[in-house]
Amino acid sequence: MTVLSFFNYWAVIVLMMIGYYCMIVRGNMIKKIIGLGIFQTSAFILFISAGKVIGGSTPILREGVDIHANPLPHVIILTAIVVGVATTAVGLALTVRIREAYGSIDDDAIDAVEEGDGE
Amino acid sequence: MTLPATDLMPFIVLVPLIAGPICALLPGRQWPWLIATLSTAAALVLSAITLAAVFDGSTLRYPFGNWMPPIGIEYRVDAASAFVALLITGVSTVLLPWAKVLVDDEVPERQGAFYALFLIAMAGLLGITLSGDIFNVFVFLEISSLATYALIAHGRDRRSLLAAFRYLIMGTVGATFLLIGIAFIYILTGSLNMADLGERLVNHEDSRALQVALGFIVVGFSIKLALFPLHHWLPNAYTYAPSLISAFLAATATKVALYVMLRFVFDVFGADYSFLALPLSAGFMALAISGMLMGSWLAILQSNLKRMLAYSSVAQVGYMVLGVSLVTLTGLTASFLHLFNHGLMKATLFASVGLIIWRCGSVQIQDLRGIGRQMPWTLTAFALGGVSLVGIPPTAGFISKFYLISAAVEAGQTWLVVLILITSLMAIVYIARIVEVAWLQPRPEGAPTVKEAPWSLLVPVWIMVAANFWFGIDTRLTVGASTVAAEALSGGLLP
Numbered sequence: 344m345t346v347l348s349f350f351n352y353w354a355v356i357v358l359m360m361i362g363y364y365c366m367i368v369r370g371n372m373i374k375k376i377i378g379l380g381i382f383q384t385s386a387f388i389l390f391i392s393a394g395k396v397i398g399g400s401t402p403i404l405r406e407g408v409d410i411h412a413n414p415l416p417h418v419i420i421l422t423a424i425v426v427g428v429a430t431t432a433v434g435l436a437l438t439v440r441i442r443e444a445y446g447s448i449d450d451d452a453i454d455a456v457e458e459g460d461g462e
Numbered sequence: 463m464t465l466p467a468t469d470l471m472p473f474i475v476l477v478p479l480i481a482g483p484i485c486a487l488l489p490g491r492q493w494p495w496l497i498a499t500l501s502t503a504a505a506l507v508l509s510a511i512t513l514a515a516v517f518d519g520s521t522l523r524y525p526f527g528n529w530m531p532p533i534g535i536e537y538r539v540d541a542a543s544a545f546v547a548l549l550i551t552g553v554s555t556v557l558l559p560w561a562k563v564l565v566d567d568e569v570p571e572r573q574g575a576f577y578a579l580f581l582i583a584m585a586g587l588l589g590i591t592l593s594g595d596i597f598n599v600f601v602f603l604e605i606s607s608l609a610t611y612a613l614i615a616h617g618r619d620r621r622s623l624l625a626a627f628r629y630l631i632m633g634t635v636g637a638t639f640l641l642i643g644i645a646f647i648y649i650l651t652g653s654l655n656m657a658d659l660g661e662r663l664v665n666h667e668d669s670r671a672l673q674v675a676l677g678f679i680v681v682g683f684s685i686k687l688a689l690f691p692l693h694h695w696l697p698n699a700y701t702y703a704p705s706l707i708s709a710f711l712a713a714t715a716t717k718v719a720l721y722v723m724l725r726f727v728f729d730v731f732g733a734d735y736s737f738l739a740l741p742l743s744a745g746f747m748a749l750a751i752s753g754m755l756m757g758s759w760l761a762i763l764q765s766n767l768k769r770m771l772a773y774s775s776v777a778q779v780g781y782m783v784l785g786v787s788l789v790t791l792t793g794l795t796a797s798f799l800h801l802f803n804h805g806l807m808k809a810t811l812f813a814s815v816g817l818i819i820w821r822c823g824s825v826q827i828q829d830l831r832g833i834g835r836q837m838p839w840t841l842t843a844f845a846l847g848g849v850s851l852v853g854i855p856p857t858a859g860f861i862s863k864f865y866l867i868s869a870a871v872e873a874g875q876t877w878l879v880v881l882i883l884i885t886s887l888m889a890i891v892y893i894a895r896i897v898e899v900a901w902l903q904p905r906p907e908g909a910p911t912v913k914e915a916p917w918s919l920l921v922p923v924w925i926m927v928a929a930n931f932w933f934g935i936d937t938r939l940t941v942g943a944s945t946v947a948a949e950a951l952s953g954g955l956l957p
Contacts, residue, residue: 366631379634386638390645416648419597423641426604430634433611437627444620453624 351392358385370450372441376434383427387420467515468522472537474508474547475592477501479585486578491566494577499558501581505588506551513544519946523594531594532655538594542947545798546591546721549805553713554584560813560922561706564820568704569616576616580710583609587718596644596730597654599722600637603686607633610715614703622702629695632685639682646675647730659730672731673739679726680742687719689783690753693776700772701825705816708768712775713809717801720782724797727786728951737789746787751881753780758888762895767815767825770892771808774851777885778804784878785866791948792869798944800862803850803933807859810847810926814840817915817923827896832905834897836912841900843923848893850930853886857934861941 346353358381365378394416402414442448445456481501485494516522516539524537539547569576586606593599611633615626648654650671651662666672681692688696696716700708727736737743757777764770782804785797817840819825822833834841850857853864863882870878914920933940 366635372627375631379631382635383638383641386641386645389642390648393645393649413652419648419654422597422601426601426608429608430604430630433608434627434630437611437615437623437630440615441620441623441627444623457621457624 351388351395355385355389355392358382358388370452372438372448372450373435376431376438379434380427380431383423383430387423387427390416390420390423467512468524470508471512471522471539471592472524472526474505474512474551475537475585475588477504477508478581478588482578482581482585485581486574488574491573494574495558495562495565498577498581499555502551502554502558502584505584506548506555509544509547509551512539513541513548513943516541516544517943517946519950521950532653532658535593535595535598536655537592538657539592540947540950541943542721542725542798542950543591545802545943545947546718547588548943549717549802550584550587550591550714553805553809554710556922556925557706557709557713557809557813560816560919561709563916563919564705564816567820568618576613579609579613580706582606583613583710584714587714590718590722594656595654596647596656596659596726600640600644603640603722604637606715606718607637607686610707610711613707614699616704616707617702618704619702621698625695625698625702629699632692632695636682636685639678639685643675643677643679643682646671646678650675656725656730660732663731663735667735667739672735676727676731676736676740680723680740683719683723683726684749687716687723687783688776688779690749690756690776690780693753693757693779696776697769697772700775701766701769705812705819709809709812709816712771712812713805716775716779717805720779720797720801724786724794724951728953733789733952743787743789746783750780750782750784750787751878753777754784754881754885755888758885758892761892762888764892765827767818767827767830767896768812769825770827771811771815774889774892775804775808777889778808778851780885781862781866781882784882785869788869788873788875790869790873791952792865792872794948794952795941795944796862796865796869798947799865799940802940802944803858803862803930806926806930806933807847807850807857810923810930811844811851813923813926814844814847817919818844821912821915827899830896830900831903832900832909833912834901836905837914839920840915840923841897843920843927845893845897846927847930848889848897850934852889852893855934856931858930858940859934861934861937865941 362378362382362385366375369375394413396410396412399410399412400408402411438448445453447453478501481497485497488494522539525531525534527534583606586602586609589602590599593602611626611630614629615623650666650669651659653659653662685692700712754777757773757780761770761773764773782797782800785793821837822829850859853859867879867882
């Protein structure tokens, strides 16, 4: 049962590795950005799952409830999600510009074009 | 009525952060530049006031919204942070008047957005420097990084887009590593305030999670500071970015990453924990030395002037990390000194190279043949910046190398002196190559005549050259601030 009780950490590790693999192996820039998104999300889940308190209620003060979940990780990760969205936006914008400039969004194809340029 | 420095200090970040969006809305070419220059100069004045207030080793604290830490976010400034803030604002203030004509040339349209991004990148770096809250550091790191990616993509060469994209992937991985490290720290302690964590983490020193957190944070920042072998984003980013951005990044971005990593290693985790929990000392030393040797060697091989300076930056980051790896007060002082002095010399070199590129239209070293006689003032500035890079007295570079060598001898690692001398000789090789090509080789037949850059652009470059010599002769400010900074960081724990 100890393995199952660390379920959130297992999920984080699996997601992190999927994202990382996608970023390293894929030559397609959109897929790299998807990988980056999955990788960042794994870190968000790690942070958010720490806010769960077993038996805890939603963090609203009311009669008869003494144990609350910790709301702070959610607030913090909300900021981090905004940062992640901004990163994805900049990445996609760059990809659009790269496609305009090179006619491709594949790393290998672009490298081939660059070597043809002679530098 | 005079305001106390504590209340002025947050405005170092706020002035450029507020001026940024204003710049973005302004049309034309004059107003955005004027606003950017004025706000940067204002931030410089505020940094100088702050540094003067903390020069005696005291700490200024400003809790935002009057929420007392550890609940609220606070800015926490000691000599170390004020010193780095002075470097960032000082270099930017000198670079902006220099860059006006070059930006008109390289970024002809939508300059409002360009200067806005520049101000936001600077505000992000200053925020990292001043903040006393580890999550706030992450947010500012991402603010400055996102602005930097966009700025690099402004380069005229289409390869600047690729450089920006690859830096975005690597930089975001680095920042996410930092976030994972912060998550572990938060799970252990429930706090995000640096000073508070410094006290709380002592109770968790046998925890494996803390060790993992330290590992993630050190690796994350090592990507940002381009520590060998995590430097792959740097050469392309510096080479294809617009001249202003190359000079600004080379002088400030990697320095801030190093500073904040030291802040985590020494203040949050504590020096007596960090260097025992992980083999940081040996690891830093090995990577620093390989970076010094490989960076210098690759710099010698380059045919592109900006790329050569970029690889030289990789080598110079090695010197700074080498000082840290000795884990002594003198070593840390040498690191801080080199952090500041290297910012000065790289700003000088990139600034003069910017003028060369503007006038010649080429970054290839072979196209610079005989140019020394046609642009004597620019090339002399480059050569003097190079003299400082090599470390010949009486320049700033000599002072930092002198302290680094003293630190190595003091720590009983005399063999490091030989390595420092070898890499300095390698620096002579790649700087002398430019001087040789520019002055001793004749201008090829039929090559267009190049005019000297106008005085309005040469003056800022020569101010930086003068600063290189000034801080090589009068070391009261640099050595004094570095010593206080090193003492503030180490908390009196280091030998």
